[in-house]
Amino acid sequence: MIEVRNVKKHYGDFEAVRGISFTADKGTVYGFLGPNGAGKSTTMNIITGCLAATEGEVFINGCDIYEDPAGAKSAVGYLPEQPPLYLDMTVEEYLEFVGEAKGLRGEKLFREIDRVVKRTALKDGTADFTDRLIKNLSKGYRQRVGIAQALLADPEIIILDEPTVGLDPRQIIEIRDLIRELGHDHCVILSSHILTEISAVCDYVIIISHGEIVASDKLENLTKLGGSRNYIDLTVRGDESAVHRMLSSVPGVISVEIETKDLGLAHVRIAIEQGTDIRETVFFRFADARIPILSMNYEEITLEKIFLALTADTAADPSAEEPDEEDMSPEDAVAQRVLENTKRRLESLTNGEESVPEAPGVPEMPDKPEMPAAPQVTPEPQVPQAPEDTETPAADKAGKKKEKSPKKSKDDDYTPLFGGRD
Ligand code: ADP
Ligand code: MG
Numbered sequence: 431m432i433e434v435r436n437v438k439k440h441y442g443d444f445e446a447v448r449g450i451s452f453t454a455d456k457g458t459v460y461g462f463l464g465p466n467g468a469g470k471s472t473t474m475n476i477i478t479g480c481l482a483a484t485e486g487e488v489f490i491n492g493c494d495i496y497e498d499p500a501g502a503k504s505a506v507g508y509l510p511e512q513p514p515l516y517l518d519m520t521v522e523e524y525l526e527f528v529g530e531a532k533g534l535r536g537e538k539l540f541r542e543i544d545r546v547v548k549r550t551a552l553k554d555g556t557a558d559f560t561d562r563l564i565k566n567l568s569k570g571y572r573q574r575v576g577i578a579q580a581l582l583a584d585p586e587i588i589i590l591d592e593p594t595v596g597l598d599p600r601q602i603i604e605i606r607d608l609i610r611e612l613g614h615d616h617c618v619i620l621s622s623h624i625l626t627e628i629s630a631v632c633d634y635v636i637i638i639s640h641g642e643i644v645a646s647d648k649l650e651n652l653t654k655l656g657g658s659r660n661y662i663d664l665t666v667r668g669d670e671s672a673v674h675r676m677l678s679s680v681p682g683v684i685s686v687e688i689e690t691k692d693l694g695l696a697h698v699r700i701a702i703e704q705g706t707d708i709r710e711t712v713f714f715r716f717a718d719a720r721i722p723i724l725s726m727n728y729e730e731i732t733l734e735k736i737f738l739a740l741t742a743d744t745a746a747d748p749s750a751e752e753p754d755e756e757d758m759s760p761e762d763a764v765a766q767r768v769l770e771n772t773k774r775r776l777e778s779l780t781n782g783e784e785s786v787p788e789a790p791g792v793p794e795m796p797d798k799p800e801m802p803a804a805p806q807v808t809p810e811p812q813v814p815q816a817p818e819d820t821e822t823p824a825a826d827k828a829g830k831k832k833e834k835s836p837k838k839s840k841d842d843d844y845t846p847l848f849g850g851r852d
Contacts, residue, residue, distance in 0.1 A: 462636050
């Protein structure tokens with residue numbers, strides 16, 4: 431359904447996206463997870479044809495996004511990070527406007543608007559927001575309008591960039607429910623820098639850091655990347671062989687590493703099965719054996735730690751052995767590279783380092799120009815402020831439809847999502 435091959439994006443000398451490849455299919459919610467500045471929005475803008483890649487290929491249902499943009503884009507509904515909304519239009523006028531730009535007309539257009547406003551709860555048995563001016567809607571309802579426009583014309587692929595940012599907890603739950611529901615019969619890709627968001631909604635997680643994929647797997651497999659184990663670290667005063675003997679009979683112990691120190695001290699690292707907590711047993715066994723415990727620390731390998739280790743500021747290791755990719759299919763070679771990368775980044779989790787390094791905030795470019803936030807039909811990216819003109823919504827709409835054509839963003843490689851379809 432979506433195939434992304436080795437996509438790169440350079441802004442001048444800066445490599446924002448450094449060779450991303452993945453495939454995505456129907457019936458699954460994919461999560462782009464990564465710290466701010468990781469390259470999620472850039473990748474999404476490239477997949478949706480709003481931004482030209484420096485290198486690489488994107489196929490949507492077999493259509494090349496550059497060779498056949500209309501074919502590719504017709505299968506995609508996109509909610510950019512800044513939803514492209516006209517504040518002075520009513521919800522219905524705006525959806526009509528977007529629907530027409532997507533090629534919908536007449537009865538079909540109105541059936542589609544009715545479907546999406548119901549699906550996004552802009553209209554139900556008790557409330558109807560379709561006649562409200564968008565500027566009078568709360569952030570949560572504006573976000574619904576943004577999602578509703580993405581759903582118009584029923585595209586098979588829905589791409590949502592940070593869809594719950596700025597929403598209150600109830601709105602977050604509602605939007606997440608909607609995304610999960612959409613995942614049943616669509617291919618959904620959503621991005622977030624929040625781990626709990628991704629783990630609540632996504633079936634498959636693609637972790638992006640510094641413009642590259644550092645892990646890509648089903649959510650349940652990601653939690654196992656840490657090795658399905660937790661650790662107890664002890665400092666004891668005792669003999670190595672006695673410690674080994676004693677711990678070998680404790681249920682739940684996977685392995686024991688002992689490092690003897692000066693003054694009869696030993697550092698003991700016990701790997702234990704996830705879901706077991708044997709701290710008390712260990713305490714009493716050591717007490718019975720009259721081996722004093724001087725310190726005990728319990729370390730749980732959580733998904734959060736895995737995420738932090740994966741997105742820490744570890745540059746690619748040039749000395750790392752390249753996997754032998756000659757006999758592999760391109761897909762297997764990519765999967766193999768990601769796996770090697772993942773393993774290398776997770777080494778800090780299992781080698782007993784005191785703590786996992788903090789994920790760095792990627793420094794934002796101070797003079798970052800506006801991203802092309804309004805890919806589909808919007809002449810200008812929406813900014814949440816009152817427009818200067820004071821025309822009525824209908825007149826405004828008509829004027830905008832006739833007079834304005836999608837304006838090029840500061841990136842001159844911007845292309846409108848539905849360019850060429852009207
Ligand atoms: P994310 O969505 O993961 O937060 P982005 O894709 O927005 O990350 O940005 C990735 C990196 O590219 C960031 O360091 C950002 O500052 C930089 N960047 C994004 N857009 C531009 C641009 N138009 N010009 C220069 N740098 C940009
Ligand atoms: Mg972003």
